[in-house]
Amino acid sequence: MSRPIPLHELGDREYIDPANQACQGCGGAIVSRLVSKALGEGFVRAEVACCGPAFMNIRAPSIYVEVFEGAGALMTGISRGLKRIGREDVVVMGIIGDGGTVDIGFQGLSAAAERNENILWVCYDNEAYMNTGGQKSGATTPYAATTTTPIGEYSRGKLERRKNVPLLMAVQGAPYVATASVAFPEDLLGKLVHAKGIRGFRYIHVSSPCPTGWGYDPKDTIKVARGMVQSGLWPLYEVSDGILRLNYKPRELKPVREVLKMQGRFRHLNDEEIERIQREVDAFWRRLVAKDGGEIF
Numbered sequence: 001m002s003r004p005i006p007l008h009e010l011g012d013r014e015y016i017d018p019a020n021q022a023c024q025g026c027g028g029a030i031v032s033r034l035v036s037k038a039l040g041e042g043f044v045r046a047e048v049a050c051c052g053p054a055f056m057n058i059r060a061p062s063i064y065v066e067v068f069e070g071a072g073a074l075m076t077g078i079s080r081g082l083k084r085i086g087r088e089d090v091v092v093m094g095i096i097g098d099g100g101t102v103d104i105g106f107q108g109l110s111a112a113a114e115r116n117e118n119i120l121w122v123c124y125d126n127e128a129y130m131n132t133g134g135q136k137s138g139a140t141t142p143y144a145a146t147t148t149t150p151i152g153e154y155s156r157g158k159l160e161r162r163k164n165v166p167l168l169m170a171v172q173g174a175p176y177v178a179t180a181s182v183a184f185p186e187d188l189l190g191k192l193v194h195a196k197g198i199r200g201f202r203y204i205h206v207s208s209p210c211p212t213g214w215g216y217d218p219k220d221t222i223k224v225a226r227g228m229v230q231s232g233l234w235p236l237y238e239v240s241d242g243i244l245r246l247n248y249k250p251r252e253l254k255p256v257r258e259v260l261k262m263q264g265r266f267r268h269l270n271d272e273e274i275e276r277i278q279r280e281v282d283a284f285w286r287r288l289v290a291k292d293g294g295e296i297f
C-alpha cells in the first residue's frame with residue numbers, strides 16, 4: 001500500500017513548464033503538475049483528445065493522438081515498443097479524461113487491464129466531456145446539469161448513477177488501483193510514487209474539479225475537491241492485489257448539501273434530490289468501511 005508523501009520530500013526540482021493553456025483553476029492542470037513531480041524523469045506521457053493537451057507542459061517525451069477512444073491501445077503500443085528495445089525501466093503513463101476512460105475509451109482500458117499491460121493510467125475526472133462542450137459522461141454525478149442534461153420542464157439533470165471504474169478495474173484484477181483528489185496532494189503523490197514501482201497495469205482515478213463546467217469561482221477548486229472527499233462524494237481508497245484500504249476515514253462525513261450548493265451545476269437541486277444523493281453516498285460509504293482492510297470480493 002502507499003504512504004502519503006509531502007511535496008517537499010520530492011525536492012525543489014519541477015518537471016513542468018510554468019505556462020499551460022488550461023482555464024484558471026483547472027483541477028486537471030494540478031494533476032499534471034503532481035504527476036510530473038512524482039514520476040520525475042524516466043517516463044513517457046501518452047495523451048488523447050480531451051482537455052489534457054491544454055496541460056501538456058510536462059517536460060517528458062509525449063505522444064498525442066486525436067483518437068479519443070485510443071488511450072489503451074496507444075499506451076500498450078508504447079509499452080511494448082519500449083520492451084522490445086529493452087527499456088522497460090521507462091514508465092508509460094497517460095493523463096486521460098473521464099470520457100476517454102469511463103465511456104468512449106472503456107473498451108481499450110478494460111482490455112489493457114485484462115492483458116495486464118505495463119502502463120500507468122491516470123484518469124483526471126472532471127465529470128463530463130469538458131473539452132467538447134461539457135456533455136455528460138458516465139462519471140457525471142447524478143442530477144448535474146450538463147449541456148446534454150440541461151435543466152428544464154422535463155429534465156432535472158443527469159439521472160443515472162456514476163460508473164465506478166476504479167472498482168471495476170480492481171475486480172478485473174489490476175495489481176494496483178486507487179482513487180485520489182487534487183485536494184489531497186500528499187495522498188496522490190504517495191499513490192503515484194507507489195504505482196511507479198509496480199510492474200503491470202496500474203490505475204489512479206483523480207477527482208479534478210473544473211470551474212468552467214461545474215460553475216464555481218476558479219479560486220475554489222481545492223475547496224470543492226476537499227468538500228467532495230469530506231462528504232463521501234469522492235472517497236479515497238486503494239486496492240492493492242485485491243485488498244482494499246480506505247485512505248481517508250473521518251469520524252463523520254460532512255453533509256453533501258454544502259459542497260453540492262457550491263457548484264452551479266447543482267444549484268437547481270431540491271431537498272428530495274439532495275436526499276437521494278445523500279442516501280446513495282451513505283450506503284456506498286458503509287460498504288467501503290465494511291471492506292476496509294479486507295478483500296474486495
Ligand code: SF4
Pocket residue numbers: 021022023024025026027028029051054126130131209210211212213
Ligand atoms: S474546461 Fe475544465 S478541465 Fe478543461 S481546461 Fe478548462 S477547467 Fe480544465
